[in-house]
Amino acid sequence: MGLKHSSSLFLFILFIFFFLSSRVCSQACLKTCGQIPIKYPLGTGSGCGDSRFTRYIKCDPDQQTLTLTTHTGCYPITSVDYTKQIIYVTDSSMSTCACTRPSQGFGLDWDAPFSFHDDTVFTLLDCSVDESPVFKPLSNSTGRVSLCDRQSSSICNFLYSNCRAISLINLQESTCCVYVPLDLGPSFEMDLQKLRCSSYSGFYNLGPAQESHPENWNYGIALKYKFNVFDEYPAVCGGCERSNGACGYNTQTSSFVCNCPGGINTTSDCFFLYNSASILLPWFSTGAWMMYPLSWVVIWTVMSLP
Incomplete structure (x- = not known):
């Protein structure tokens, strides 16, 4: 027994x-x-x-x-900087020095909990000088003036002269437009069809020493996020992660x-x-x-x- x-x-x-x-x-x-x-x-x-x-x-x-x-597609996230609260994504339809291709653009949902980081720069490629809204007609109808960032015109110059993928298709530098996310407006929308541009490039962390080497640019899009209205990391979440847990939420409540x-x-x-x-x-x-x-x-x- x-x-x-x-x-x-x-x-x-x-x-x-x-x-x-x-x-x-x-x-x-x-x-x-x-x-x-x-x-x-x-x-x-x-x-x-x-x-x-x-x-x-x-x-x-x-x-x-x-x-x-x-609402514009699915994009791989290449890395996340949790210290600076930045998410880095890439777009396969984006033009780079390796490949130039047509694109529909990129946009964020209006209620998304993140926005474009200030270090992100967009370059519209092959825009119609006669039809694109980025070129405003002069009042005397003698021509059109660019609404893009004139101080960043050197980016277009290096992109069109030192980037083989762009130079091979013989795009005109005058159809290039550089702007920062602030110019997108509150909807964070870049609709290339409405802008009458065939493609775009996005890059971030562009330093003065790298400006003349577009083949080495960080192509992609940097997005910033906040934890909440006051951007405070939840204390209860910190305790959870320190105990080898993962912070989450009850799907019902x-x-x-x-x-x-x-x-x-x-x-x-x-x-x-x-x-x-x-x-x-x-x-x-x-x-x-x-x-x-x-x-x-x-x-x-x-x-x-x-």
Whole structure:
């Protein structure tokens, strides 16, 4: 009889530890997507990160790529600077020194929780001098004047003279227009069809030493974001991430939750998982998960054995 009790106890405890290991090895909200670390306010899916960002930023679990989605398309996110709160994206339809191609433009949704970073510069390519609204007719009808940034005309010069992909198709430099995101207006919309331009280039962090080398520019779009109105990092989220958790939210109430290893959600942090004297067991009457001292589990097991 004693041997039977010992065997049953051993099998039960073995089952518990195997069950726990399977629960702890995975986490519903991922910490990375490909090579990009994921931190608040970004998330990898529904219930992860900040609910305002979930609609626009997602992680493809198969391709392991983080993407930004707007009404103009889907764009791969190349990196995230969490210190400066900047998201860097790329557009496959954008013209660069490597390849020049037609594009429809790029735009952000009006209610998106981010905007163009000040370091982002756009260059409209091959714009119609006669029809594009970026060229305003003179009052005496003797010609048209550019509404673009005249102080940045050197960018067009280097782009058209030192960029082989553009020079090969013989675009005219006079049809080039440089402007910053502020000129897009409140809708953050760049509709090349309405602007009567065939393509565009976007780049960021363009320093004076790099201006004459368009082949080395950082092609892409830099977007800035804020945590909230006062741009304050939530203290409860900091505690969650320090305990190896991922900040998220309740999909029904939108209230904060800390997603812990094993897909367990709490309203604070995951430090309870590291109490070696405790073990996680389901509380069947409520469907919740509760922490119990390991000694209690052994006592309950022995008492329940026949």
